Amino acid sequence: MMSSVPGPDKKTKLLVYTIEECPVCGQKTKRAFAVGDYVTKDSSKCPKCSNVTRVSLVYAEGVKPSS
Amino acid sequence: MLTISSAVLQVSTSDITTYLYIAFFGLLFIVQFAFGTRLQSYFAINEIGRGLNKLKVMKDKARKDAIDYLVNVGKASNDPTQRVDQFLDYVTIMPVDIDPSGLVGKIDHVVTTNNDRVRTEVGALLNQTNPVTISISENLLEVATSLNQIHKIVRHFYLLGKKTNSYFTLVQLQMLMPMIIQEADALLNATDSFKMGEPVGDGIGPVVVSRLMAGKEKRVIAKDTMMAVTEYKGRKLYVLKADGPMAYVGQPGVAIQKIVGDMGVKPSAIVMIDAALKLEGEKTGEIAEGVGAAIGGIGVEKFQIEEAATKAKVPLYAILVKQSLIEAITVMRKEIAEAADRVTEVLNRVIEEKTKEGDEVVVAGIGNTLGVAQ
Numbered sequence: 370m371m372s373s374v375p376g377p378d379k380k381t382k383l384l385v386y387t388i389e390e391c392p393v394c395g396q397k398t399k400r401a402f403a404v405g406d407y408v409t410k411d412s413s414k415c416p417k418c419s420n421v422t423r424v425s426l427v428y429a430e431g432v433k434p435s436s
Numbered sequence: 437m438l439t440i441s442s443a444v445l446q447v448s449t450s451d452i453t454t455y456l457y458i459a460f461f462g463l464l465f466i467v468q469f470a471f472g473t474r475l476q477s478y479f480a481i482n483e484i485g486r487g488l489n490k491l492k493v494m495k496d497k498a499r500k501d502a503i504d505y506l507v508n509v510g511k512a513s514n515d516p517t518q519r520v521d522q523f524l525d526y527v528t529i530m531p532v533d534i535d536p537s538g539l540v541g542k543i544d545h546v547v548t549t550n551n552d553r554v555r556t557e558v559g560a561l562l563n564q565t566n567p568v569t570i571s572i573s574e575n576l577l578e579v580a581t582s583l584n585q586i587h588k589i590v591r592h593f594y595l596l597g598k599k600t601n602s603y604f605t606l607v608q609l610q611m612l613m614p615m616i617i618q619e620a621d622a623l624l625n626a627t628d629s630f631k632m633g634e635p636v637g638d639g640i641g642p643v644v645v646s647r648l649m650a651g652k653e654k655r656v657i658a659k660d661t662m663m664a665v666t667e668y669k670g671r672k673l674y675v676l677k678a679d680g681p682m683a684y685v686g687q688p689g690v691a692i693q694k695i696v697g698d699m700g701v702k703p704s705a706i707v708m709i710d711a712a713l714k715l716e717g718e719k720t721g722e723i724a725e726g727v728g729a730a731i732g733g734i735g736v737e738k739f740q741i742e743e744a745a746t747k748a749k750v751p752l753y754a755i756l757v758k759q760s761l762i763e764a765i766t767v768m769r770k771e772i773a774e775a776a777d778r779v780t781e782v783l784n785r786v787i788e789e790k791t792k793e794g795d796e797v798v799v800a801g802i803g804n805t806l807g808v809a810q
């Protein structure tokens with residue numbers, strides 16, 4: 370489920386992302402935020418070294434509407 | 437003959453126009469003079485009325501959101517509508533301030549009593565014990581209560597101004613209306629982030645501190661507040677933040693008092709990291725440094741920290757991340773999240789500059805820890 374909130378100028382939507390960071394190799398991956406995510410949570414396997422990644426940040430970023 | 441009459445006619449037409457002109461502006465002047473304020477009041481009443489309607493829609497939505505969350509996520513066993521409505525009108529009576537000595541302790545007592553009450557009542561309402569859900573419910577009810585209060589107060593002055601035909605009451609309210617709506621809008625937007633359990637902009641301090649706490653042994657140092665001991669370049673750091681990922685702010689004041697008091701730690705510096713309201717025109721995510729206790733709220737925590745620091749003669753340093761009110765209480769913006777690395781750099785520099793090896797340092801991440809564990 371993708372969470373979004375209205376942006377500062379109402380036209381831009383803010384989409385919420387979760388950033389996972391591998392504590393071993395430092396690989397960062399960005400995916401859509403899912404309910405239950407929180408910073409420091411153990412997340413999916415690292416695509417590079419298959420260690421368990423941790424959520425390092427959750428943030429919202431503005432996307433311009435495609436229309 | 438013909439030329440003369442047309443000339444006469446010409447003169448009289450232009451005269452009439454002139455008189456009409458004078459009469460029109462004269463009338464306008466009299467109307468403006470006699471009914472000007474009444475007209476202004478009329479416009480003000482209209483504008484405030486429209487704003488008031490908006491506020492009503494907002495407070496109803498916040499109330500509905502809270503009820504829906506209690507039912508759908510909190511699995512409230514009975515219909516919580518009536519209970520929520522009682523909640524919205526619950527009052528906290530602040531202690532008397534004509535004898536100010538010891539006032540902070542009294543305020544603390546009243547506020548703590550209220551916070552405990554909210555948690556127990558919400559806990560009893562829900563059919564589950566997940567602390568995150570309970571804390572989110574608390575926050576949603578708080579938002580609904582705030583919006584309810586705002587609506588009530590605006591309505592009070594609107595009706596009072598209308599009843600007494602008080603031009604100044606109405607015009608003042610009219611001028612404040614855009615800012616009131618903006619604040620109410622921010623509160624309403626906050627419910628969306630809270631429901632999802634997303635970190636809010638105010639949580640930047642906890643985000644930075646959580647990195648220092650990760651993998652360390654944590655202990656409860658005050659209500660809803662966690663502490664860990666770690667090390668940085670030969671300094672012993674006592675790091676604290678509210679207990680996440682619940683939507684808590686914790687009691688950093690009590691925690692710091694305990695660290696420098698009961699635990700007998702002699703820190704050479706207390707560094708506080710917090711979100712700070714930016715001024716219009718300032719950039720979101722900008723970092724400011726300063727001295728003093730960086731903490732908002734009613735003032736109890738600030739007082740406790742200042743007192744503890746003064747008693748122990750420990751300098752207080754502040755690292756602030758600028759953001760607007762709406763950014764502080766809604767999902768954390770990228771600009772704010774990405775300030776975390778820079779804040780860590782500043783923190784390291786402050787520690788290196790202000791303390792030496794072997795020293796003890798307290799680092800506090802202030803703010804709501806929703807979506808930020810440790």
Ligand SMILES: [Zn+2]
Nearest residue numbers: 391394415418
């Ligand atoms: Zn890896």
